[in-house]
Amino acid sequence: MTIDLTPDAATDSTTPSRAPAGTTDPALRSWVADLAALTQPDDIVWCDGSLREADLLTKQLVADGKLIRLNPEWRPNSYLARTDPGDVARVEDRTFICSTYEEDAGPTNNWRDPREMREELRDVFAGSMKGRTMYVVPFSMGPLGGPISQLGVEITDSPYVVLSMGIMTRMGERVYRLIEAGEPWVRTVHSVGYPLRDERGFMRDDADWPCNDTKYIVQFPDSREIWSFGSGYGGNALLAKKCFALRIASVMGRDEGWLAEHMLLIKITSPEGKAYHVAAAFPSACGKTNLAMLRPTIPGWTVETIGDDIAWMRPGADGRLYAINPEAGFFGVAPGTGASTNPTAVQTLWGNTIFTNVALRPDGDVWWEGLTDVPPAELTDWEGNPWTPASGRPAAHPNSRFTVAAAQCPSIADDWDAHDGVPIDAILFGGRRATNVPLVAEARSWKHGVFMGATISSEQTAAAEGTVGELRRDPFAMLPFCGYNMADYWAHWVRMGRTLGEQAPKVFQVNWFRKDADGRFLWPGFGENARVLEWIVGRIEGHADAVEAPIGLLPAPGSLDLDGLDIAQEALDQLFDVDRTSWLAECDLTEDYFDQFGDRVPAALRAELASLRYHLERAS
Ligand code: GTP
Ligand code: SPV
Ligand code: MN
Numbered sequence: 273m274t275i276d277l278t279p280d281a282a283t284d285s286t287t288p289s290r291a292p293a294g295t296t297d298p299a300l301r302s303w304v305a306d307l308a309a310l311t312q313p314d315d316i317v318w319c320d321g322s323l324r325e326a327d328l329l330t331k332q333l334v335a336d337g338k339l340i341r342l343n344p345e346w347r348p349n350s351y352l353a354r355t356d357p358g359d360v361a362r363v364e365d366r367t368f369i370c371s372t373y374e375e376d377a378g379p380t381n382n383w384r385d386p387r388e389m390r391e392e393l394r395d396v397f398a399g400s401m402k403g404r405t406m407y408v409v410p411f412s413m414g415p416l417g418g419p420i421s422q423l424g425v426e427i428t429d430s431p432y433v434v435l436s437m438g439i440m441t442r443m444g445e446r447v448y449r450l451i452e453a454g455e456p457w458v459r460t461v462h463s464v465g466y467p468l469r470d471e472r473g474f475m476r477d478d479a480d481w482p483c484n485d486t487k488y489i490v491q492f493p494d495s496r497e498i499w500s501f502g503s504g505y506g507g508n509a510l511l512a513k514k515c516f517a518l519r520i521a522s523v524m525g526r527d528e529g530w531l532a533e534h535m536l537l538i539k540i541t542s543p544e545g546k547a548y549h550v551a552a553a554f555p556s557a558c559g560k561t562n563l564a565m566l567r568p569t570i571p572g573w574t575v576e577t578i579g580d581d582i583a584w585m586r587p588g589a590d591g592r593l594y595a596i597n598p599e600a601g602f603f604g605v606a607p608g609t610g611a612s613t614n615p616t617a618v619q620t621l622w623g624n625t626i627f628t629n630v631a632l633r634p635d636g637d638v639w640w641e642g643l644t645d646v647p648p649a650e651l652t653d654w655e656g657n658p659w660t661p662a663s664g665r666p667a668a669h670p671n672s673r674f675t676v677a678a679a680q681c682p683s684i685a686d687d688w689d690a691h692d693g694v695p696i697d698a699i700l701f702g703g704r705r706a707t708n709v710p711l712v713a714e715a716r717s718w719k720h721g722v723f724m725g726a727t728i729s730s731e732q733t734a735a736a737e738g739t740v741g742e743l744r745r746d747p748f749a750m751l752p753f754c755g756y757n758m759a760d761y762w763a764h765w766v767r768m769g770r771t772l773g774e775q776a777p778k779v780f781q782v783n784w785f786r787k788d789a790d791g792r793f794l795w796p797g798f799g800e801n802a803r804v805l806e807w808i809v810g811r812i813e814g815h816a817d818a819v820e821a822p823i824g825l826l827p828a829p830g831s832l833d834l835d836g837l838d839i840a841q842e843a844l845d846q847l848f849d850v851d852r853t854s855w856l857a858e859c860d861l862t863e864d865y866f867d868q869f870g871d872r873v874p875a876a877l878r879a880e881l882a883s884l885r886y887h888l889e890r891a892s
Pocket of ligand 1: 555604613
């Protein structure tokens with residue numbers, strides 16, 4: 273079944289005088305025309321972001337067997353998508369930064385010559401949409417017209433991507449009007465790379481999840497352009513997210529004096545009723561969504577959600593740092609999301625949600641590892657095969673995800689879409705570290721905080737293709753997302769500290785993942801992390817005590833609120849233990865790591881490393 277979504281048919285019949293769908297903007301029209309000439313779709317649909325449009329697309333995907341409608345009694349207006357088993361996560365080795373000069377991409381990015389890559393992409397995209405519909409998706413990152421917001425357009429041949437973009441961004445017609453008024457916008461192009469007609473014009477059947485073995489996720493930072501081919505999944509295909517809001521936006525931020533970060537945003541309210549805003553960078557699948565939706569276990573405190581993945585931050589007129597969540601939805605990791613770990617997320621997912629690669633229950637609802645303690649007796653796994661608890665494999669893919677509107681989250685803050693953003697009081701850096709890194713430490717200065725961010729290491733998760741569990745450096749949780757030379761990015765952070773001066777937020781390092789010798793987590797985590805937030809607020813207010821340690825300021829004995837928490841003194845000692853030998857060994861690794869970037873490493877970070885060694889050696 274196909275539903276006619278051509279511009280004329282999509283015009284709402286109740287308002288016949290409305291202008292035809294799409295835009296009058298000549299630059300946007302000619303860009304779309306050029307891409308249509310290259311990719312040769314059968315149809316072009318100018319999306320308007322209406323509910324009607326989403327409804328028609330959903331119906332078409334269900335009719336084509338590409339989305340499974342969940343039982344509306346349990347999960348109204350919700351759907352399950354199953355991807356190709358080879359298209360389940362970001363592909364970092366096929367992600368390219370095509371800056372003019374290789375040094376500007378730096379040693380942590382795959383650089384390709386922009387001219388050569390353009391030529392290669394012309395071949396790759398030639399005819400890639402044959403037999404399909406090309407959708408033009410206009411979107412705003414951040415509130416429309418806001419001072420920190422940006423516009424973009426994604427061209428895609430995936431209706432799943434259109435629906436997801438409708439949840440994840442402010443997508444719709446009003447963006448065309450802003451573009452027509454002369455607002456700048458970012459060009460992003462996406463094809464699943466599975467044309468339905470070959471060179472001779474023969475049609476083939478569509479795949480259940482069309483994609484291509486050869487993938488390209490290409491950023492051209494100098495011209496602010498994105499080209500993505502071969503994948504329909506997450507950060508590979510929702511180009512507003514990692515490709516634009518991090519890789520391209522980080523370059524915009526470097527050039528214009530702001531920050532685009534892989535950070536959650538929360539509003540914390542103390543028992544006294546005072547509000548604080550905190551941004552926190554953790555690598556992929558390391559607990560940003562959990563902290564963003566935290567339910568404090570300590571009385572009187574509330575945490576409200578602003579964002580769970582990306583923050584754009586810019587100095588405001590008063591000299592403070594202001595942040596927005598540029599997204600409008602959550603693309604969250606499903607496994608491990610349950611009543612005990614993240615009840616708020618579970619509630620958010622009551623309906624209007626697209627689930628991807630989770631398991632299906634016989635009653636037409638969804639399930640994943642960690643949703644309930646006891647798995648259902650039988651399921652259909654994420655690949656569509658029968659599953660029982662005895663199957664010996666996960667029912668949901670470890671990187672299975674939900675896509676849901678932020679506004680549907682019961683803990684969403686009233687200022688989550690504030691036009692001018694929210695003032696940031698503290699920045700946290702964290703990773704998944706079984707050893708070494710204490711539960712919380714405060715940076716001695718902004719520069720020390722930048723050093724903490726630059727030296728984040730974390731055990732690799734399932735969010736990207738690779739070896740899960742392997743410890744890797746992930747500076748600022750931006751390793752796969754920084755659109756330019758990582759050392760220049762550190763220098764940009766050092767510069768931002770100078771701009772902010774006395775008004776710079778305090779910086780902290782946190783680690784919920786430290787383990788004992790038997791491999792058990794030392795800290796209960798989740799809602800109990802509110803105790804750490806309380807100490808951080810205490811430091812901002814100047815009433816919580818800290819003690820000097822070589823690696824930063826640790827909570828003074830008794831200053832971390834442990835009331836009502838059953839935790840052994842021995843566990844606490846281990847949580848805050850700073851082992852000189854292993855820290856000195858880590859300093860050597862940090863030096864090697866910095867050396868890759870040569871003289872682009874800011875002197876301030878070399879000085880912080882020297883200072884850390886000095887403090888560690890003196891501590892003997
Ligand atoms: P991306 O969306 O990939 O950027 O990741 P994210 O940082 O939002 O990941 P998410 O919040 O979904 O991370 C979930 C993982 O972190 C699950 O495995 C959780 O169990 C784990 N996690 C979150 N908070 C805690 C905690 O306080 N303690 C422990 N032990 N695990 C936690
Ligand atoms: C991440 O990997 O950090 C994500 C998921 O947030 S994706 O959008 O697929 O990159
Ligand atoms: Mn992320």
